[in-house]
Amino acid sequence: MAELTLDGVTKVFTEDDGNEIVAVDEVSVDIQDGEFLVLVGPSGCGKSTTLRMVAGLESITSGEIRLAGNRINDKPPAERDIAMVFQSYALYPHMTVAENMSFGLEESTEMADDEISRIVDETTEMMGISDLRERKPADLSGGQQQRVALGRAIVRDPEAFLMDEPLSNLDAKLRATMRTELQRLQEELGVTTIYVTHDQTEAMTMGDRIAILDGGVLQQVGTPLECYHTPNNEFVAGFIGDPSMNFFEMDVDRNQLLGDLFEYPLTPAQQESVDEAREVTFGIRPEDIDIEVDGTVDSEFEFEVTVDVVEPRGDENTIHLTFDRDVDDPETFTATVSGLRQLQAGDAVVATFPPEAIHLFDVDSGAALH
Numbered sequence: 001m002a003e004l005t006l007d008g009v010t011k012v013f014t015e016d017d018g019n020e021i022v023a024v025d026e027v028s029v030d031i032q033d034g035e036f037l038v039l040v041g042p043s044g045c046g047k048s049t050t051l052r053m054v055a056g057l058e059s060i061t062s063g064e065i066r067l068a069g070n071r072i073n074d075k076p077p078a079e080r081d082i083a084m085v086f087q088s089y090a091l092y093p094h095m096t097v098a099e100n101m102s103f104g105l106e107e108s109t110e111m112a113d114d115e116i117s118r119i120v121d122e123t124t125e126m127m128g129i130s131d132l133r134e135r136k137p138a139d140l141s142g143g144q145q146q147r148v149a150l151g152r153a154i155v156r157d158p159e160a161f162l163m164d165e166p167l168s169n170l171d172a173k174l175r176a177t178m179r180t181e182l183q184r185l186q187e188e189l190g191v192t193t194i195y196v197t198h199d200q201t202e203a204m205t206m207g208d209r210i211a212i213l214d215g216g217v218l219q220q221v222g223t224p225l226e227c228y229h230t231p232n233n234e235f236v237a238g239f240i241g242d243p244s245m246n247f248f249e250m251d252v253d254r255n256q257l258l259g260d261l262f263e264y265p266l267t268p269a270q271q272e273s274v275d276e277a278r279e280v281t282f283g284i285r286p287e288d289i290d291i292e293v294d295g296t297v298d299s300e301f302e303f304e305v306t307v308d309v310v311e312p313r314g315d316e317n318t319i320h321l322t323f324d325r326d327v328d329d330p331e332t333f334t335a336t337v338s339g340l341r342q343l344q345a346g347d348a349v350v351a352t353f354p355p356e357a358i359h360l361f362d363v364d365s366g367a368a369l370h
């Protein structure tokens with residue numbers, strides 16, 4: 001187990017026509033000993049490339065990767081003491097579960113056969129797959145194959161685990177079970193882990209900290225709650241949270257914001273932070289909006305709106321709403337309300353945007369204005 005450091009790590013791919021693609025741009029992050037860091041971002045943002053550079057499967061254009069303080073840029077993958085778990089499991093089809101797990105140890109260590117057997121036994125026990133030891137991968141379910149792939153990483157007792165979307169081939173229910181199991185295992189083993197996913201729910205529920213990447217650039221590193229409550233910028237604000245934060249572009253007019261759909265007062269502190277800006281993006285999360293059915297507009301934070309669509313989600317409903325002044329070309333925003341609330345399309349309601357729940361961003365740079 002060890003601290004893993006990425007220091008200004010950059011990857012530039014050169015295409016056949018000479019075109020350069022900066023897939024990973026000066027990424028710096030320190031993953032503490034035993035920490036579970038989730039690297040998350042949309043498709044193509046550079047997650048896999050980052051992970052592959054740490055594993056040694058991709059060369060590094062510039063920057064440095066250190067494991068336990070030692071530079072590993074030029075070490076071959078097999079000498080890095082890092083185990084990688086892939087989305088595709090990558091099990092050997094002709095080998096049994098036990099053989100798949102012991103193979104790496106037989107190849108790379110001087111360990112005696114009975115020692116290897118003992119470790120494989122212990123690990124299959126821990127993973128709940130003892131009964132499957134003699135089966136071949138083709139005779140296993142997806143979830144079982146994923147356990148074998150994890151078991152194979154665990155028996156190596158590496159300094160760090162790298163996991164590239166390891167649960168994405170499983171159905172939703174099994175994925176939820178495996179998430180918890182993986183977290184329990186990682187905590188028990190205390191192995192420094194980078195876990196890649198494009199799924200923000202997975203990131204929010206699994207990570208000690210999450211690192212959010214967009215266009216190869218690290219946008220924020222923080223605990224899930226830090227990223228949720230104090231996003232660095234509009235991208236993070238929109239990426240974290242489901243349904244996504246609502247955004248409205250508004251002009252700054254001294255002590256208030258003026259938009260096509262509504263006006264909103266600014267506190268003195270907010271006035272100071274938007275001082276230089278002429279336009280801002282106003283953000284509010286669907287779950288922070290209060291909906292009153294028989295209410296009246298009593299403050300500057302309340303608005304008359306109409307229910308457009310009700311989307312049931314079990315214990316919660318997502319409702320799509322329109323501002324009443326926006327009749328010609330209605331632009332909807334979303335709020336979440338308890339599933340017990342009976343609302344239907346066409347209902348007139350009052351929406352409150354509580355001042356403590358609003359986020360403001362610079363329209364041009366997207367940076368949060370705190």
Ligand code: ATP
Pocket residue numbers: 013014015021022023041042043044045046047048049050198
């Ligand atoms: P996904 O979630 O879809 O797997 P990702 O975040 O893992 O995406 P990467 O696979 O790391 O993204 O790709 C980052 C960028 O680098 C993309 O623009 C991709 O097209 C580009 N890229 C990746 N590998 C190569 C390569 N071998 N040659 C050229 N460009 C590449």
